[in-house]
Amino acid sequence: MHATPPRKRLAKRLATTAVLAATAGVLTAAPAGAAIFHHGHRTVDVQLLSFNDLHGNLEAPQGSSGTVTEDQPDGSKKVIAAGGMEYLASALRSARRGHEYSITAAAGDMIGASPLVSGLFHDEPTIEALNKLKLDATSVGNHEFDEGKDELRRMQHGGCHPKDGCFEKGIFGKAKKFRGADFPYLAANVTEEKTGKQLLKPYTIWRHKGVKVGIIGLTLKDTPGVVTAEGVKGLKFAGEVETINKYADELDRKGVKAIVTLVHEGGMPASGSYNYDCDTPGAGAGISGPIVDIAKKVSPKVDALITGHTHQAYNCTIPDPAGNPRTVTSAASFGRLYTDTTLTYDRRTKDFVRTPVQHARAANHVVDHDRPKAADMTALIDRWKKLAAPVANRPVGYITADINGRGSDAYEKPLGDVLADAQLEALAPADKGGAQIAFMNAGGVRSDLAYKASGDEGDGVVTYGEAFTVQPFTNLMQTADLTGAQVISVLKQQVSGPVNGSQPKILQISKGLTYTLDLTKSGADRVVTSSVRLDGRPIDPAKTYRVAANVFLMGGGDGFPAFTEAKNKANGASDLDVFLAYLGAHAKKDAPLAPPKADRITIVK
Structure with missing residues (x-):
């Protein structure tokens, strides 16, 4: 390495100072309230990748649980094998390429009712896999409560299981402590009955190069009706609409205008094909179920709803109370699909652009097996399968x-x-x-x-x-x-x-x-x-x-x-x-x- 001569260093500093002074003059001369655009662009596209109802399916599901149906141009239907964390990770990583602003989020039931390779270890393997996947946030779902609130907190914060201890050995044969989720579990509508305090965070704010996106997460209000009484003991579950609107207002007061919601409640589309056009007009088309009423009532401050629970695939447009189009999506279950949504962020308004002419674009994509497996996920699955083998293979x-x-x-x-x-x-x-x-x-x-x-x-x-x-x-x-x-x-x-x-x-x-x-x-x-x-x-x-x-x-x-x-x-x-x-x-x-x-x-x- 060669050092820069002192005279050249001085000349470089003088030139830099002149540029900064000129830039300062331009900024000072800008009118009050004028937008300062990143690299001259007022808007940027934010990619939102999402999935739901994974249920610890690290391996590709068996039988018809591991397939999706695709409508063909000639009116026929094609059945495609899909799912598995090795393929989901590969698909999401490929989808992120070329997108500087990319969020990966999920709408609950990441764990619970899981196959043995995850369930035998109280779903620690799935949390580890989601960490490797670089998940940014997920809502809780009803199955996150299968083992009760304390176990859900352990999933978030880490620590060994209170009864079964630590499952793996680390350096020098010492117990390897479970580290918990690197991403926030969001439970906006879940509070402790005795104290009224939030069980977990209600929302998180994703930030990148001046872009801020608020992400609210919650489960269905009827969670106590679909979980054992012991699993929800000591907890209260508020209504979806009132909760979402409450935290949308709070984010708005904090200056966060671009908001998406992860809600573990869903609907039933008129067709079981993942690529069915949900917005097709006519009787018997579209979507029904609880999410429709929720979507119609949720504040216009929310720009997209990522949903789950019903294990269905849909990509629908349901107008908000102000009459503007808003996407409502779900990616089936078990990692068989992921949704890719593009939202345009306006740096001046700090909000997503959502008008009848310009709004979010979304599509569901099959996690098929015609792609390379993610090697790190294969290694993770093999490691846990080896531990489970004496029980699993009988x-x-x-x-x-x-x-x-x-x-x-x-x-x-x-x-x-x-x-x-x-x-x-x-x-x-x-x-x-x-x-x-x-x-x-x-x-x-x-x-x-x-x-x-x-x-x-x-x-x-x-x-x-x-x-x-x-x-x-x-x-x-x-x-x-x-x-x-x-x-x-x-x-x-x-x-x-x-x-x-x-x-x-x-x-x-x-x-x-x-x-x-x-x-x-x-x-x-x-x-x-x-x-x-x-x-x-x-x-x-x-x-x-x-x-x-x-x-x-x-x-x-x-x-x-x-x-x-x-x-x-x-x-x-x-x-x-x-x-x-x-x-x-x-x-x-x-x-x-x-x-x-x-x-x-x-x-x-």
């Missing part, structure tokens, strides 16, 4: 073909029938509860059972890890007394009431119970009372029946208050244990389990 059953569960669009799912039968069989003995009927919530069926081998175990083999993925909650089973009238009320609450009226939640039912669901009718009338039978005989409204269900349903979860009227409750084994026992008895190597017919509910359209 064969627990055999099947003759795919048994669809989570990936099935049918009201009655073949795997749902299997689970309900498993619960009935386990709790039917007099000393186990004497169950005559079993109900299984469809949302608790977390995956399919795929015939094709996902690893080394061989086609048709069901491993413990695969069974765990189907039933990851390990909820206790209960048996209780319900009258025939209450059993009929349970069935009617599938399609009525404030929670299920517009979005039916059809229970999976055990063998022997049958009924007709008439979709030409409305509300509770869709369940035909006279059709409800047990072992071919009409349900007697005055008779008492022993009914089995998990503690979530027995507590009134998913909008089924009739279960809370049950009497003489008795606890049983966990839902996972009864499923494993059923596979052991009915899915043997020399007599594998075939998919059931799924003919217990007669559908009239």
